[in-house]
Amino acid sequence: MIVLALLLALSSARADEAKEPFFWGVANSAIQTEGEPCDSDWTAWAKLPGKVDDGSTPMQAFGFYRNFEREFDTAKALHLNAFRLSIAWERIEPKRGEFNEEALAHYETMMLALRKRGIEPMVTLHHFVNPAWLTGGLLNPEFPERFAIFAEKVVQRLYGGPAKVRWWSTLNEPVVLALGGYVDGQFPPGEKGNVDHAEEVMAQLVRAHWRAIEKMRKLPEGENLRIGIAAHWRPFEPKNLWSPLDWIASWFSARFFNRAFVDAILTGEINFWTPGAKRVHETLAVAGIRGINYFGVNYYGRSFVHITLSAPYVSISEGPGRKSDLGWEIYPEGLLTTLREVAEYHFPILITENGVADESDLVRTKFLLEHIAMIDRARGEGIPVIGYLHWTLTDNFEWARGMRAKFGLCKAGPGRDDQRCRPSFNVFRHLVRTHITIRN
Numbered sequence: 001m002i003v004l005a006l007l008l009a010l011s012s013a014r015a016d017e018a019k020e021p022f023f024w025g026v027a028n029s030a031i032q033t034e035g036e037p038c039d040s041d042w043t044a045w046a047k048l049p050g051k052v053d054d055g056s057t058p059m060q061a062f063g064f065y066r067n068f069e070r071e072f073d074t075a076k077a078l079h080l081n082a083f084r085l086s087i088a089w090e091r092i093e094p095k096r097g098e099f100n101e102e103a104l105a106h107y108e109t110m111m112l113a114l115r116k117r118g119i120e121p122m123v124t125l126h127h128f129v130n131p132a133w134l135t136g137g138l139l140n141p142e143f144p145e146r147f148a149i150f151a152e153k154v155v156q157r158l159y160g161g162p163a164k165v166r167w168w169s170t171l172n173e174p175v176v177l178a179l180g181g182y183v184d185g186q187f188p189p190g191e192k193g194n195v196d197h198a199e200e201v202m203a204q205l206v207r208a209h210w211r212a213i214e215k216m217r218k219l220p221e222g223e224n225l226r227i228g229i230a231a232h233w234r235p236f237e238p239k240n241l242w243s244p245l246d247w248i249a250s251w252f253s254a255r256f257f258n259r260a261f262v263d264a265i266l267t268g269e270i271n272f273w274t275p276g277a278k279r280v281h282e283t284l285a286v287a288g289i290r291g292i293n294y295f296g297v298n299y300y301g302r303s304f305v306h307i308t309l310s311a312p313y314v315s316i317s318e319g320p321g322r323k324s325d326l327g328w329e330i331y332p333e334g335l336l337t338t339l340r341e342v343a344e345y346h347f348p349i350l351i352t353e354n355g356v357a358d359e360s361d362l363v364r365t366k367f368l369l370e371h372i373a374m375i376d377r378a379r380g381e382g383i384p385v386i387g388y389l390h391w392t393l394t395d396n397f398e399w400a401r402g403m404r405a406k407f408g409l410c411k412a413g414p415g416r417d418d419q420r421c422r423p424s425f426n427v428f429r430h431l432v433r434t435h436i437t438i439r440n
């Protein structure tokens, strides 16, 4: 009898979930779109000669901070029901321990503007950028605690206040951030080949995530928050199918890039052991804290791995398929592989980013159709994909690639939507209106 009652309760909970709408949305981040940036590591970095391909800086981003109403109207015209954006830590806390009430109020107004349009706000707390006062950046021992204090402040206001923002991601693409700053040198502080530092930064990000979660969960109704991370996940394949060394190297790459960080986020057990680098091993005291509620996936493509005879002994390259303006291979099948792999963790999966740099817009329509077809296939296999957020609505500042990479469904600049949005905008609108409506 009890079992029967439990089964009934479970199935009615499932039925309730099934009624929830699929999230169709777009994603962006603060410094990449807002304009008028405050003092941060990235604002300083972008001003250094040679750091950004076209010499642009976040100053040139299209002005989302002031023009958010218009951007949200455009999102509404797309019939979106979700909008992912990030909060600029350096705006909220321009000096250590001093919080800017005006900036908090401004973000609250933005969230309410989304709510007014029936669009669910989804907020990222850390998207690659640190306030300038955080000397030493992510390696600063204070970073986890300072980040958690900032996170608590923001969540208190945006969830505790009238905006009631429920959907959060603590970190965006933590491994990309660690590699960008300490291995390939494309992000501040620009170190190259320092895997020890990259691993230590990853550990710092895990600590920061858990510290923030601890504080967020303790807030009134904190248990009802929907918290996740946005992990960049990609299939790694051996370049030479006949080379056992390439197979081993791809396994290690996938383990390092996709899984090691996520495992630490899920368990509180940090265990980073890249061959040739120092091992970072630590067990965080996370027992009793509810970790993530959903798994956010940023998907952009796959990587081929090859062992070489000279340092750094591993080369990572793009596949043979069609390429975006940035030379990244377009590989929709990899989204299905990614979803299958991520499904092993048994969380609802939100595609927190997927998009293509395509100024001519000749590629984006097919890109959208093919990637969304992969979501259909994954859902057909029972994989719980709960939403798709396209990167991005309006062309953004693309880090070391600057303003040249055009990821937008719309161009930055004046004009009505039908003047500034690319043809694929209408395709996406059609998909949103006619395609998946509820979660499975």
Ligand code: IFM
Pocket: 029, 032, 173, 298, 353, 391, 396, 398, 407
């Ligand atoms: O623009 C970036 C974003 O900041 C993180 N994910 C990948 C996007 C495109 O490169």
